[in-house]
Amino acid sequence: MQYKDYYQILGVKKDAALADIKKAFRKLARKYHPDVSKEADAEAKMKEVNEAYTVLSDVEKRAAYDQLGRGYRPGQEFNPPPNWDAGFEFSGRGFNAGEAAEFSDFFAELFGKMRGGQSGEHARGNFSARGEDHHAKVMLDLEDSFKGASRQIGLRVPRMDRQGRMVLENRLLNIKIPQGVYEGRIVRLAGQGSPGLGDGKAGDLLLEVCFNPHPRFKIDGRNLHLTLPVAPWEAALGAMVTVNLIDSQLKVRIPEGTQSGKQLRLVGKGIPGQPPGDLLLTVQVVLPPANTEKARQFYQTMARELAFDPRATRS
Secondary structure, three states, X not given: OEOOOHHHHHOOOOOOOHHHHHHHHHHHHXXXXXXXXXXXXXXXXXXXXXXXXXHHOOHHHHHHHHHHOOOOOOOOEOOOOOOOOOOEEEOOOOOOHHHHXXXXXXXXXXXXXXXXXXXXXXXXXXXXXXXXXXXXXXXXXXXXXXXXEEEEEEEEEEXXXXXXOEEEEEEEEEEEEOOOOOOOOEEEEOOOOOOOEOOOOOOOEEEEEEEOOOOOOEEEOOEEEEEEEEOHHHHHHOEEEEEEOOXXXXXXXXXXXXXXXXXXXXXXXXXXXXXXXXXXXXXXXXXXXXXXXXXXHHXXXXXXXXXXXXXXXXX
């Protein structure tokens, strides 16, 4: 997928005010609109201009696009990193996958998975309305899920100043993380969205939980994956080994004759919850180095006595 420079497409500077963006869009629309344009590729150009305007005229999408696109050039190979939009607070002007598909693959990849907030619902007489829900993706540590925690998080909130230029404001929130929270879960903060109209209640802030990469565990929903190194004699003869978990230790039996790559499932030892996840251990047989004379003699004895050919079954 290639990176698209929306500023270049509209012919505006990266610090352009909203009025300049609208002016550039109207000029290009008159040039490329299929009903009036005589350009050979007018329809494709108009679609590209519409896409650029859709992003740059929306303060939230523009802020996320600017953050993500730093250092990229038009046409450069582009793969957005996981959770690229974490830390941005968005309102309800998101796109679902179907709407995003009307634009390019680049647009759909960036904005097709954005969660839209809920519009306010009008009360009697249309004099009051509930405020719009906001949403944000927050990065937590796996340890927070096992113990629960209170954290202060910072969100970047895009705003338009009086000159029509985009600015980012920082918003600090103190949140309580419940034990057993898992990736993808939504934590609702009541009243932290847009204010209501009239007597309408404020909307909520919906926080989507994601986990920071962990040095030992891979996370899959409520399940955890861990590589378990074992010595050759532990794998061959069977053994009880200790596995360090997030908040405890666990004794695990290695069956006799275990081969490297075998997976052991420990039910209920993953992320806590109702029900809890599982812990999946992938056995990795680790050979001790033959870096002493005695160690070399052990290996030579094994070579003579065992007469083992690991490739025999593949012949």
